[in-house]
Amino acid sequence: xxVAFSELRRKAxxxxxxxxxxxxxxxxxxxxxxxxxxxxxxxHAALIEALGSEATVSLVGSMGLCYAEPLVDVQMPGGARVxxxxxxxxxxxxxxxxHVRSGRADAARAFAWHGDEQxxxxxxVTRLTELPTVRPQTRLATRLAGDIDPRDMSQxxxxxxxxxxxxxxxxxxxxxxxxxxKNSGLRGRGGAAFPTGVKWGxxxxxPAPVKYVLCNCEEGDPGAFNDKGILESCPHTLLExxxxxxxxxxSSNGIIFIRQGHTLPIENSRKAVQDxxxxxxxGQNILGSEFSYEVEVALTGDSYVAGEETALxxxxxxxxxxxxxxxxxxxxxxxxxxxxxxxxxxxxxxxxAIVREGAEAFKRVGTETTSGTAILCIxxxxxxxxxxxxxxxxxxxxxxxEEVAGGIRGGKKMKMFQAGGPLFxxxxxxxxxxxxxxxxxxxxxxxxxxxxxxxxxxxxCAVNLTRNLxxxxxxxxxxxxxxxxxxxxxxxxxxERISCNDGRxxxxxxMQRMGSSMRMGSLCGHGQLGYNPVxxxxxxxxxxxxxxxxEKRCPTGxxxxxxxxxxxxxxx
Amino acid sequence: xxxxxxxxxxELPASAELRKRARTALQSQQQPTVTVxxxxxAVQDEFHYVPDEAIEETATHVNAxxxxxxxxxxxxxxxxxxxxxxxxxxVCWGPSCHLNGAQNVIERVHSExxxxxxxxxxxxxxxxxxxxxxxxxxxxxVIAVDHHMKxxxxxxxxxxxxxxxxxx
Numbered sequence: 001x002x003v004a005f006s007e008l009r010r011k012a013x014x015x016x017x018x019x020x021x022x023x024x025x026x027x028x029x030x031x032x033x034x035x036x037x038x039x040x041x042x043x044h045a046a047l048i049e050a051l052g053s054e055a056t057v058s059l060v061g062s063m064g065l066c067y068a069e070p071l072v073d074v075q076m077p078g079g080a081r082v083x084x085x086x087x088x089x090x091x092x093x094x095x096x097x098x099h100v101r102s103g104r105a106d107a108a109r110a111f112a113w114h115g116d117e118q119x120x121x122x123x124x125v126t127r128l129t130e131l132p133t134v135r136p137q138t139r140l141a142t143r144l145a146g147d148i149d150p151r152d153m154s155q156x157x158x159x160x161x162x163x164x165x166x167x168x169x170x171x172x173x174x175x176x177x178x179x180x181x182k183n184s185g186l187r188g189r190g191g192a193a194f195p196t197g198v199k200w201g202x203x204x205x206x207p208a209p210v211k212y213v214l215c216n217c218e219e220g221d222p223g224a225f226n227d228k229g230i231l232e233s234c235p236h237t238l239l240e241x242x243x244x245x246x247x248x249x250x251s252s253n254g255i256i257f258i259r260q261g262h263t264l265p266i267e268n269s270r271k272a273v274q275d276x277x278x279x280x281x282x283g284q285n286i287l288g289s290e291f292s293y294e295v296e297v298a299l300t301g302d303s304y305v306a307g308e309e310t311a312l313x314x315x316x317x318x319x320x321x322x323x324x325x326x327x328x329x330x331x332x333x334x335x336x337x338x339x340x341x342x343x344x345x346x347x348x349x350x351x352x353a354i355v356r357e358g359a360e361a362f363k364r365v366g367t368e369t370t371s372g373t374a375i376l377c378i379x380x381x382x383x384x385x386x387x388x389x390x391x392x393x394x395x396x397x398x399x400x401x402e403e404v405a406g407g408i409r410g411g412k413k414m415k416m417f418q419a420g421g422p423l424f425x426x427x428x429x430x431x432x433x434x435x436x437x438x439x440x441x442x443x444x445x446x447x448x449x450x451x452x453x454x455x456x457x458x459x460x461c462a463v464n465l466t467r468n469l470x471x472x473x474x475x476x477x478x479x480x481x482x483x484x485x486x487x488x489x490x491x492x493x494x495x496e497r498i499s500c501n502d503g504r505x506x507x508x509x510x511m512q513r514m515g516s517s518m519r520m521g522s523l524c525g526h527g528q529l530g531y532n533p534v535x536x537x538x539x540x541x542x543x544x545x546x547x548x549x550x551e552k553r554c555p556t557g558x559x560x561x562x563x564x565x566x567x568x569x570x571x572x
Numbered sequence: 573x574x575x576x577x578x579x580x581x582x583e584l585p586a587s588a589e590l591r592k593r594a595r596t597a598l599q600s601q602q603q604p605t606v607t608v609x610x611x612x613x614a615v616q617d618e619f620h621y622v623p624d625e626a627i628e629e630t631a632t633h634v635n636a637x638x639x640x641x642x643x644x645x646x647x648x649x650x651x652x653x654x655x656x657x658x659x660x661x662x663v664c665w666g667p668s669c670h671l672n673g674a675q676n677v678i679e680r681v682h683s684e685x686x687x688x689x690x691x692x693x694x695x696x697x698x699x700x701x702x703x704x705x706x707x708x709x710x711x712x713x714v715i716a717v718d719h720h721m722k723x724x725x726x727x728x729x730x731x732x733x734x735x736x737x738x739x740x
Contacts, residue, residue: 037723066710222666301648318607
């Protein structure tokens with residue numbers, strides 16, 4: 001351990017000890033975007049006011065148990081954590097204040113407990129790690145989510161943070177770090193699943209003095225919030241991964257790229273970068289080593305295509321986020337014409353675990369072809385929506401829905417799942433037993449993509465959902481390639497008339513022809529994959545289309561009067 | 573729209589004030605890399621829209637043409653060119669929200685506001701925007717009031733929120 005790091009570690013350990021086993025109870029309120037939507041900030045403010053100096057009240061990240069939010073826990077000095085779920089501001093004050101003052105947990109209201117020993121009087125309350133939403137998880141990238149204050153770097157360091165970086169800088173040369181990542185079998189989590197070590201290997205040997213590692217947190221996929229989830233709960237995990245990537249590829253600069261409006265991820269990343277500079281974890285001669293590295297946070301405006309790797313570089317350069325022609329590939333000439341590598345937030349966030357625990361340990365999690373975990377965002381018609389990090393291949397889609405997400409709301413039947421972002425369509429019953437890993441999901445018409453899985457029940461009409469997805473794709477076409485820009489528009493019009501029972505006999509064939517033009521005539525995945533949602537819906541749910549076309553009625557009534565309120569705009 | 577030259581002496585005081593605020597916002601950017609896009613974001617943070625004067629100031633600040641700046645400003649859907657109302661309501665229509673009844677929420681918000689799409693109410697006080705995804709999909713359907721998320725929304729609770737804003 002370097003002298004500089006051991007000093008950081010000692011200070012962090014002291015602070016952590018005083019938080020968890022000092023003289024005051026520690027009350028943690030989980031806050032991510034979903035926590036905000038559930039009222040966590042209001043609960044936090046009410047607790048601060050009610051408890052004053054009686055307890056330390058902190059905002060921590062979200063554990064991903066979104067269905068239980070606002071989720072608040074109380075830890076008496078040296079004791080176990082006792083969690084209370086769905087705790088609104090008023091109730092939070094009653095329940096938490098009573099717990100803090102008496103030292104006794106409210107057994108009737110307790111949701112779970114976590115620690116070495118079960119607190120007295122909590123018989124019948126489940127251990128956190130035994131909850132059906134927590135037990136199946138293997139947390140690598142989200143290891144500390146909900147445990148620490150994401151804005152406090154010391155709390156990350158006290159829990160093993162930056163150990164991997166310190167070890168890499170002291171004991172491993174860059175080539176060895178690159179080898180570890182190669183050997184771990186890590187594949188990119190942004191959707192394309194390309195081997196990360198190979199990608200880094202394109203950049204590493206380039207002798208240019210200025211080289212960029214770009215971290216993509218555009219995260220425009222509706223239904224996916226795991227990139228934001230990591231930045232909301234533990235931005236230093238990503239930052240440590242980004243520094244390790246810079247070291248392994250001999251790069252000079254890192255950039256964290258986030259969409260404007262993602263307030264918490266932006267604030268947390270900026271704070272993390274600022275604190276890392278102050279502690280000597282960024283800048284010149286990091287932790288006293290020979291390695292120097294600069295990191296900044298860059299924002300994009302609202303544009304889904306800005307998440308495409310070459311469009312992303314255009315956005316960082318301040319231009320319209322339209323994809324570039326390739327070659328040259330980014331590793332040869334990327335941002336500002338310099339060699340660049342683009343990685344997703346999740347991908348980089350595994351790097352600390354890989355370097356800390358070793359490639360072999362990472363490979364033991366997941367399947368032979370996809371090591372590590374999938375960070376799932378399960379939403380839609382389920383009882384327990386949330387963000388769950390599970391080993392690749394450890395669950396089928398059906399198991400994830402039934403066992404983790406608590407089955408379909410209202411006891412209804414699952415009709416479809418939609419995974420991989422809006423360029424993939426709904427998948428029916430035949431796909432429910434696919435294991436959740438890149439290769440198994442790819443055997444359906446879907447993609448694991450970035451991990452968002454949206455569940456539709458028996459009341460959903462496939463035409464209706466597909467129209468919604470295609471409206472998104474139309475709205476977000478950047479307009480550079482006309483087959484995409486116009487094809488999407490015609491596709492939405494066609495789906496609209498089918499949905500209104502006004503479809504024409506040859507509409508299905510027409511959409512297929514448009515789709516084929518889009519696939520062949522578009523520069524990036526947005527147009528190339530643009531017909532996917534329709535193709536998938538037709539494969540599994542042709543009956544829904546036939547009902548609209550032939551019987552002139554919506555099979556479930558979901559299409560109503562055929563009106564769907566969406567923005568109508570085509571990029572100029 | 574002027575030709576990008578510095579404002580002439582007889583420009584309206586309001587316009588000169590806008591330019592001053594725009595220049596301060598442009599110069600206050602903290603990050604090392606300043607671009608057309610970062611500058612426009614700084615301007616919109618300051619005014620909650622991008623006034624014509626600020627387009628020109630941005631062009632001067634980053635040494636670009638007014639065309640360059642307009643090209644970027646017109647591309648990203650978060651930029652707007654007229655002042656918004658006092659309060660802004662974003663309603664998500666992404667697929668997770670859609671499957672949880674977002675269309676009914678949007679319809680109800682329309683009728684409460686007396687509008688039939690995105691934009692301002694007749695009195696100009698409230699702005700409605702559709703959002704492709706607000707990022708709190710597990711709490712669907714979601715709306716945001718002045719950028720603050722509210723989840724598990726029903727048409728009735730959305731109506732109550734709008735009612736509260738009208739009174740505010």
